[in-house]
Amino acid sequence: MAEVFVVTQGNYSDYHIVRIFSRRDLADTYVEDLKAAWPYEDPETEVWVLDNEAVEYGRIYEAHWWESNDHERYTETFGDIPPGGVSVTMSEPGPRGWIKVISTDEERARKVLGERRAKYLAEQAGIA
Numbered sequence: 001m002a003e004v005f006v007v008t009q010g011n012y013s014d015y016h017i018v019r020i021f022s023r024r025d026l027a028d029t030y031v032e033d034l035k036a037a038w039p040y041e042d043p044e045t046e047v048w049v050l051d052n053e054a055v056e057y058g059r060i061y062e063a064h065w066w067e068s069n070d071h072e073r074y075t076e077t078f079g080d081i082p083p084g085g086v087s088v089t090m091s092e093p094g095p096r097g098w099i100k101v102i103s104t105d106e107e108r109a110r111k112v113l114g115e116r117r118a119k120y121l122a123e124q125a126g127i128a
Contacts, residue, residue: 002050009043061106063113067097
């Protein structure tokens, strides 16, 4: 299946597509340029599969982390995201910060949560 590399930015109602590339290296270079120009923004490259199978309602995994007590929780539920897909939402930095990851793959949900948590804590400590 063909893929495109989508540069996105923002969270919740501010989430938007910045640009779409046919090659990963071009998208990643563009993200680095954006980060250099606007260090407080958090652009990222997402991989979107073209002509993917239809989204089906099925088993998904949610991984949550709360900064206030450095607590993680994992739950299995049902929802409708593309197979292999990952959705990440985060609060604004602060003492009540949180991260939520949803995926059809439990291991990937845990891995993405761990990576995002490490990045979040490094940024809070001023070392990222």
